[in-house]
Amino acid sequence: MSRPFVLWLIWQNERTRQRYHVGNLVHHEGKYMFYYEKHAKRRGVIEALKNGYHLHLAFPDVNKVYVSERLFGPFERRLPDRRRPDFQEILRAHGLSDDYTNMDLLRATGGRLATDTYEFVPPIYVYGDEFDFEFHIAGWRYYEGERVLDRLQVGDDVTLQLEPTNEKDPKAVVVLTKQGEKLGYVPAFYSEFMFRLIDESGGTYKANIQFIHPNANPQLKVNVYVYGTLTPTMKKLQRDMVHDMELVVTV
Known part of the structure; x- marks a missing residue:
């Protein structure tokens, strides 16, 4: 059985600086899945919702498992643009080779943007x-x-x-x-x-x-x-x- 590629989606409350594991992004056997981490007893999406979090606009159903043949658009847009002149430098800085996958790059960069407090991290x-x-x-x-x-x-x-x-x-x-x-x-x-x-x-x-x-x-x-x-x-x-x-x- 192949090991699924999993990333946890983390949200940080800007006021308290506390971080919560709000969702899971999975790539396995050619499919991408995203679902909210609503069963965590501590620092999951339920606790986050009580502390200022709002569900991602692209994933409005806390109970749904979203499935796609390609990386979800809102997450793909968090990756560095391949057309950037310094893109190869970005790959080298994160120890990635030219045969990297989108999940590799998302894991390495965290998918961080200046416009929100989301980031992706590896799971346990x-x-x-x-x-x-x-x-x-x-x-x-x-x-x-x-x-x-x-x-x-x-x-x-x-x-x-x-x-x-x-x-x-x-x-x-x-x-x-x-x-x-x-x-x-x-x-x-x-x-x-x-x-x-x-x-x-x-x-x-x-x-x-x-x-x-x-x-x-x-x-x-x-x-x-x-x-x-x-x-x-x-x-x-x-x-x-x-x-x-x-x-x-x-x-």
Whole structure:
């Protein structure tokens, strides 16, 4: 069975700066699908709607699974224009070859626009007892990352540590270097998974730096890759957290 290409659609509340996992974009066996993440118990579309979010105009039905033979127009327009003179430089900057797909480019760039606060991020993939995901460190500009950036190297291990005293988010997970410097946080739409893995289930994981882009925007400078093993308890918790996400992410 081939692994579906899945991206989570994230929306950020401009006032509170909180981010929510509002939808899922899937490319599998030649078809594109989009549907809202209405089953998430935390930071999904239902919570987002209560905090200022409005459904995307192109996808007005929160209960529908939208299907297309090609990438949906509103998402395709979020990609860099191939006619740009610097398009090849964009591909190289994101480590993409000329045989990239639209989903590759959407994943690499996040599909960010200056006109809204949407972005696409990779999901948590679960396959059997194992999982993996990647993320850009949240809150980079506020902690020690910039000071130690020239010492960081691709492949360096990092530690993910719970921060239950965090007043804004008791399930926050901090990213630390091996020396204990605070680089920032695991983004909130991943943090409950890691919080439960570390705090409740005894699951194991490894986390290391996958990419470093010193000249990128602060929120895109360092990318971390996490992989590990789920215990039976965590597998049950994961099913409870994501509900129907297994249909498109578990392989």
